[in-house]
Amino acid sequence: MSMKGLILAAGRGTRLRPLTHTRPKPAIRVAGRPIIHYAVENLTRSGITEIGVVVSPDTAKDIRLALNGFKDARLTYIVQEESQGLAHAVRVAREWLGDSPFVMYLGDNLFEHGVARFVKAFQQDEADAVIALVPVENPQQFGVAVVEGGRIVRLLEKPQNPPTNLAVAGVYVFTPEIHEIIAGLEPSARGEYEITDAIQGLIDRGRAVRGVTVEGWWKDTGRPHDLLDANRLLLEGLEPRVEGLVSGSRVTGRVVIEPGASVLDSTILGPALIASGAVVESAFIGPFTSVGPGAQVRRAEVEFSILEDKAVVEDVNLRIQECILGVGSKVTTRKGLPKAHKLVLGDKSVVEVGE
Numbered sequence: 001m002s003m004k005g006l007i008l009a010a011g012r013g014t015r016l017r018p019l020t021h022t023r024p025k026p027a028i029r030v031a032g033r034p035i036i037h038y039a040v041e042n043l044t045r046s047g048i049t050e051i052g053v054v055v056s057p058d059t060a061k062d063i064r065l066a067l068n069g070f071k072d073a074r075l076t077y078i079v080q081e082e083s084q085g086l087a088h089a090v091r092v093a094r095e096w097l098g099d100s101p102f103v104m105y106l107g108d109n110l111f112e113h114g115v116a117r118f119v120k121a122f123q124q125d126e127a128d129a130v131i132a133l134v135p136v137e138n139p140q141q142f143g144v145a146v147v148e149g150g151r152i153v154r155l156l157e158k159p160q161n162p163p164t165n166l167a168v169a170g171v172y173v174f175t176p177e178i179h180e181i182i183a184g185l186e187p188s189a190r191g192e193y194e195i196t197d198a199i200q201g202l203i204d205r206g207r208a209v210r211g212v213t214v215e216g217w218w219k220d221t222g223r224p225h226d227l228l229d230a231n232r233l234l235l236e237g238l239e240p241r242v243e244g245l246v247s248g249s250r251v252t253g254r255v256v257i258e259p260g261a262s263v264l265d266s267t268i269l270g271p272a273l274i275a276s277g278a279v280v281e282s283a284f285i286g287p288f289t290s291v292g293p294g295a296q297v298r299r300a301e302v303e304f305s306i307l308e309d310k311a312v313v314e315d316v317n318l319r320i321q322e323c324i325l326g327v328g329s330k331v332t333t334r335k336g337l338p339k340a341h342k343l344v345l346g347d348k349s350v351v352e353v354g355e
Contacts, residue, residue: 005043009107010056024059026107027066031234034066042114085192109170112216122173128207132169142167235271
């Protein structure tokens with residue numbers, strides 16, 4: 001039976017507020033594309049084209065818009081009415097998954113080399129489950145695996161005293177037996193049905209649960225600095241191409257200028273991406289910057305930043321650096337008196353003002 005993919009995209013990403021007050025984290029762009037694009041692409045590159053996407057009533061519209069136009073995958077949207085943990089999301093998708101083995105992929109995770117390594121290990125080793133693992137410096141913040149001879153023998157969810165530094169990353173491969181175990185789970189102390197408890201159930205049954213270490217980089221885009229770092233890593237892998245209008249400008253390094261973008265009398269130092277419909281005029285775009293669709297940068301300098309759709313940076317005397325500007329946001333300089341900063345900020349916003 002062919003393998004299916006299950007992408008979890010029902011969470012709101014509270015650690016990324018205010019960016020996620022109006023849309024879900026998997027819909028945020030890094031290197032010019034919604035994060036969830038990379039999940040779908042990684043699955044299809046592994047030969048998995050039948051993909052279920054778990055959404056909440058609040059995230060469904062934005063996730064559908066973010067995935068509009070994907071032709072290589074057959075997407076089915078599955079609504080999780082209330083978020084009660086990762087295992088609960090699998091339970092909600094039980095009917096759609098049927099008796100197929102499947103890859104569960106957290107929709108806000110990014111992997112440099114995709115998921116083919118984990119799918120291959122599952123198929124070749126006749127494992128009952130394969131779990132992606134990655135060494136981390138802060139294992140207290142993750143599910144942690146104890147591995148012996150390539151098999152996971154114990155899992156702990158966010159332990160205070162981790163026995164290893166091997167964190168469970170955002171890809172899991174399961175046989176349909178996992179459904180039996182999830183059906184019998186009790187909520188954890190935090191009131192959720194934990195996927196780590198379900199995997200431990202497989203281990204307790206004597207099933208072969210393999211831990212496969214992630215190759216290359218892995219990013220859980222939980223915080224703003226994670227988004228900026230993911231943007232940096234993805235931009236470094238771009239193949240340069242200039243398809244938009246470039247006039248009176250210097251473009252150096254690994255730069256993508258998409259069709260319909262305009263770069264006028266400006267300097268672009270890659271790696272950088274200027275998306276379709278964006279306008280860069282009399283400006284400097286430094287390395288590790290992505291300028292989203294319809295965004296505008298005029299008479300300003302921007303470096304190591306993410307500008308989302310239709311964001312505007314205009315007539316700013318200080319260089320904008322390490323910034324994430326949400327959809328339709330605007331940064332400009334006040335003209336005239338009083339010489340003061342005028343800010344309209346959402347909850348948990350951070351502003352650092354130069355001297």
